[in-house]
Amino acid sequence: MQLILEAIREAGSRLLSPDSDLLSATWRTLQVSGTATFISLLLGVPSGVALALYRFPGRIFIVALINTGMGLPPVVVGLFVMLLLWRSGPFGALELLYTPSAMVIAQTLIALPVVAGLSLAALQSLPARLRLQLQALGASTLQTAWLLSREARLPLLAALMAGFGAVISEVGASLMVGGNLRGSTRVLTTAVVLEASKGNFASGIALGLVLLVLAYAINDVLTRLQQRGRERKS
Amino acid sequence: MILATTTSTYDTGLLDALIPPFSTRTGVNVKVIAVGSGQALAMAARGEADLVLTHAPEAEARFMERGHGLLRRRMMYNxxxxxxxxxxxxxxxxxxxxxxxxxxxxxxxxxxxxxxxxxxxxxxxxxxxxxxxxxxxxxxxxxxxxxxxxxxxxxxxxxxxxxxxxxxxxxxxxxxxxxxxxxxxxxxxQNIYHLIVVNPENGPRVNVDGAKSLARYLLGEKVLRQVGEFGRDRYGQPLFIPDAELYSEP
Structure with missing residues (x-):
């Protein structure tokens, strides 16, 4: 019990006067997870929308694949990306292993199925009549997709939050492909692992608190956006 | 370049103290990957690391016999x-x-x-x-x-x-x-730590020059003095005792 209290006290003082290690890990977390979420948004939402609106051979297979991917263990993704990025691997010449870019690749693979799967669900939860009405009014295919996505923007934002939540809290893949290098690929979660392995529990708790505050702040902004949209709509 | 090493040199903070001055002076970016000695040697055998610092004498000897290493030098012990x-x-x-x-x-x-x-x-x-x-x-x-x-x-x-x-x-x-x-x-x-410069024939893109220059630096007098003092202020005794072979190339 005493250790816990001590740890919280020390965590508090570290938070009040953050050092460069803490700031760099925080910044790197935002940068890597933010980029990965953004790429998943660009790729995942259109794929989810397309899968919701069009029927084509192999569609069920792809949807099942995405649904499986939503629960993909980060360590498996990490292992897979690592094998591809080894110096002797197919993308070895790019020298990407143990760089933030490698972490972005791995985290994108983790977030993409989440964003795509939830986008698909979001579009499918709209009343089917809506689409027929839009088409009857003469909307083109792209226009239909755009208008339906607008209509589903609240659950689409939820998809975005879920994708971001999956990657900012992830540690296995980041550790494997990033290498937890100080000032370069050390993010908050991998720093927690290191501090705990060094026996510096107070620092670990401080880093954990920063992570929670960060995740809360971002979700707070997104939730406000979402709920504001809701009020306008009703 | 990549230095694959055992967790003990990393978790104690030793390499965090030794490596940055080398990077500053030479401009060589050293990535320290802390894994077990077995994994470090396995990475090096595939050319995924340029220099290893491990403490597994038998496994290291097998590694050298197979021609995976260019040179192996004792650095320190505890x-x-x-x-x-x-x-x-x-x-x-x-x-x-x-x-x-x-x-x-x-x-x-x-x-x-x-x-x-x-x-x-x-x-x-x-x-x-x-x-x-x-x-x-x-x-x-x-x-x-x-x-x-x-x-x-x-x-x-x-x-x-x-x-x-x-x-x-x-x-x-x-x-x-x-x-x-x-x-x-x-x-x-007795727990002896050796440095091994990885044979560039193990795989593509092995940075043998970087590895040699880091090995020469780590076996230098100034670093060894630092090793002998490391941890004395916090634990009352040094965590590693320098006992290096001179850097030489065959």
């Missing part, structure tokens, strides 16, 4: 110690023979925590068990953590188990552990 719960249920305290101590632990059915991860420490533990003439214990009294030294020490502390650890990691972790050093000083417990 020692392994047998730690356990202060109550010492197997009664091994102050034994000067680690093999006898391990035999008593097994005979008394006391719990033993093993790294079980092909690290240098794990290889040493296996060697000691076999040299007692006994099989390593199995079953519920042998805990295989599969984790690094610090994590294994915490498991041992919580489970009131004995374990074999390098002295440096134990000293660095002692404040969160309910464990004591019970056996030390047996010559069989």
């Amino acid at each position: 020692d392994f110690v047998l730690v356990g719960p202060p109550t010492d249920p197997a009664g091994v305290r102050r034994s000067s023979d680690v093999r006898k101590a391990l035999a008593s632990i097994q005979r008394s059915g006391s719990t033993f925590a093993s790294r079980a991860d092909e690290s240098g420490t794990h290889m040493m533990e296996q060697k000691l068990w076999y040299s007692t003439g006994l099989e390593p214990p199995s079953g519920s009294s042998y805990l295989e953590t599969g984790q690094g030294m610090a994590a294994t020490l915490r498991v041992a502390s919580q489970k009131r188990a004995y374990t074999l650890t390098d002295r440096g990691t134990f000293l660095a972790q002692k404040h969160v552990l309910d464990l004591e050093i019970l056996v030390e000083g047996d010559p069989a417990l």
Whole structure:
């Protein structure tokens, strides 16, 4: 019990006067997870929308694949990306292993199925009549997709939050492909692992608190956006 | 360039103290990847690392025999110690023979925590068990953590188990552990760290020049003095003792 209290006290003082290690890990977390979420948004939402609106051979297979991917263990993704990025691997010449870019690749693979799967669900939860009405009014295919996505923007934002939540809290893949290098690929979660392995529990708790505050702040902004949209709509 | 190393040189903070001045001076970006000695050598054999710093003499010798390394030089040592719960249920305290101590632990059915991860420490533990003439214990009294030294020490502390650890990691972790050093000083417990420059023929893009220049730096007088002082202020004794071979190329 005493250790816990001590740890919280020390965590508090570290938070009040953050050092460069803490700031760099925080910044790197935002940068890597933010980029990965953004790429998943660009790729995942259109794929989810397309899968919701069009029927084509192999569609069920792809949807099942995405649904499986939503629960993909980060360590498996990490292992897979690592094998591809080894110096002797197919993308070895790019020298990407143990760089933030490698972490972005791995985290994108983790977030993409989440964003795509939830986008698909979001579009499918709209009343089917809506689409027929839009088409009857003469909307083109792209226009239909755009208008339906607008209509589903609240659950689409939820998809975005879920994708971001999956990657900012992830540690296995980041550790494997990033290498937890100080000032370069050390993010908050991998720093927690290191501090705990060094026996510096107070620092670990401080880093954990920063992570929670960060995740809360971002979700707070997104939730406000979402709920504001809701009020306008009703 | 990539330096693959054992967790003990990293978890103690030694490399964080030694590497940055080298990077600043030479402009060479060194990526320190901390894994067990076994994994470090396996990475190097595929050319995924340029320099290794490990403490697994037999595995290193096999590595050199297979032609995976260009040169191997001793850098420093410390020692392994047998730690356990202060109550010492197997009664091994102050034994000067680690093999006898391990035999008593097994005979008394006391719990033993093993790294079980092909690290240098794990290889040493296996060697000691076999040299007692006994099989390593199995079953519920042998805990295989599969984790690094610090994590294994915490498991041992919580489970009131004995374990074999390098002295440096134990000293660095002692404040969160309910464990004591019970056996030390047996010559069989010496823990030697070697640097190996990886053979560029192991794979594409091995940075042999970077590896050579970092090895020369780490075996230099200034760094070795730093190694000998490292940890003295915090733990009252140095965590590693420099004992380097001169840097030379064959």
